[in-house]
Amino acid sequence: MNETTETTEQTETSEAPVEEKEAPAAEKATKGSSSKLWVVVGLLVLLGALAYGFNTGLFGGNGSSDDSGVSAADATAAVARIDGVEITRGELNTKMTQVKSTFPAGMADIGDEAAFEQVVLNEIINVHILTEEAKARDYTASDADVDAEIAQLAEMFGGEEAFNTQLETAGLSVEELRENMRNEIMIRQLVDANTDIKEVSVTDEELQQAYDEAIATISPEEAPSFDEISEMLRTQLLQQKSVEVINAYIDMLREGKNIEILI
Numbered sequence: 001m002n003e004t005t006e007t008t009e010q011t012e013t014s015e016a017p018v019e020e021k022e023a024p025a026a027e028k029a030t031k032g033s034s035s036k037l038w039v040v041v042g043l044l045v046l047l048g049a050l051a052y053g054f055n056t057g058l059f060g061g062n063g064s065s066d067d068s069g070v071s072a073a074d075a076t077a078a079v080a081r082i083d084g085v086e087i088t089r090g091e092l093n094t095k096m097t098q099v100k101s102t103f104p105a106g107m108a109d110i111g112d113e114a115a116f117e118q119v120v121l122n123e124i125i126n127v128h129i130l131t132e133e134a135k136a137r138d139y140t141a142s143d144a145d146v147d148a149e150i151a152q153l154a155e156m157f158g159g160e161e162a163f164n165t166q167l168e169t170a171g172l173s174v175e176e177l178r179e180n181m182r183n184e185i186m187i188r189q190l191v192d193a194n195t196d197i198k199e200v201s202v203t204d205e206e207l208q209q210a211y212d213e214a215i216a217t218i219s220p221e222e223a224p225s226f227d228e229i230s231e232m233l234r235t236q237l238l239q240q241k242s243v244e245v246i247n248a249y250i251d252m253l254r255e256g257k258n259i260e261i262l263i
Contacts, residue, residue: 080121081260082128087121094171096120101170121261127183129253134186141185149181197245202237210237 075090099120154163167177191197208226210233215223 079261079263080125081258081262082125083258085128087124087128092117092121092124095124098170098172117263118261121263125259126250126254127187129250129257130187130190131183133253134183134190137190139186139189141182141189145185146178146181149185150177191246191249195245195249197242200238200241200245202234202241206237207234 075088075093077089078086079089079092080087096117154160157163157166167174172180207230211226211230214229214233
């Protein structure tokens with residue numbers, strides 16, 4: 001079985017942020033059990049702030065192909081197979097474009113394009129496996145559940161108009177968004193029921209250590225106080241621990257799959 005070795009953890013940044021201005025968004029992301037799952041598949045995120053280690057996940061879906069510079073034959077060529085189900089070049093290219101559209105200013109240059117491609121492909125595979133497992137276990141999401149999640153996202157990003165602008169930038173239709181969100185809710189149920197993610201917590205000692213590391217290279221005059229960024233740091237640590245739990249679960253599910261990487 002051929003598998004990529006990249007995991008969701010590669011989407012995280014190693015340094016803790018210190019900008020107080022990000023705290024409101026981080027605090028919103030901690031509300032409810034969904035906050036942990038919004039970290040699961042960081043590279044398939046529609047909306048995110050990778051520079052600050054804070055991601056929301058809108059899972060999966062094929063999306064509309066972005067075939068600029070790609071022939072029709074290339075767009076339908078398989079780049080991976082999961083138990084015989086193909087992921088196409090068109091789907092991968094579309095997802096890469098959507099991911100790049102979420103990068104904050106200053107992160108447009110992803111460096112090694114081939115490595116980035118492999119990471120995105122790996123995350124598409126992870127989402128496929130999680131979605132199929134959720135469906136096999138008969139998890140469901142109602143239209144009302146989807147509506148509530150989308151409304152929460154729109155509020156987080158400053159209202160419906162700003163949210164719709166972000167959707168347009170990412171090239172994601174409302175129908176695709178709803179399908180992605182439906183899959184996310186189902187995956188959330190799956191992970192909540194089959195892992196210890198609800199038990200993830202952050203101790204005061206871990207929070208203090210994160211703060212000390214965050215301000216280690218900042219002059220005392222410029223460093224924010226512990227109170228100013230403690231909730232943001234707590235959110236990051238919860239996300240990091242949640243990702244570890246989820247990755248372990250994904251690794252277990254992948255063991256039973258025939259995964260072929262074709263690029």
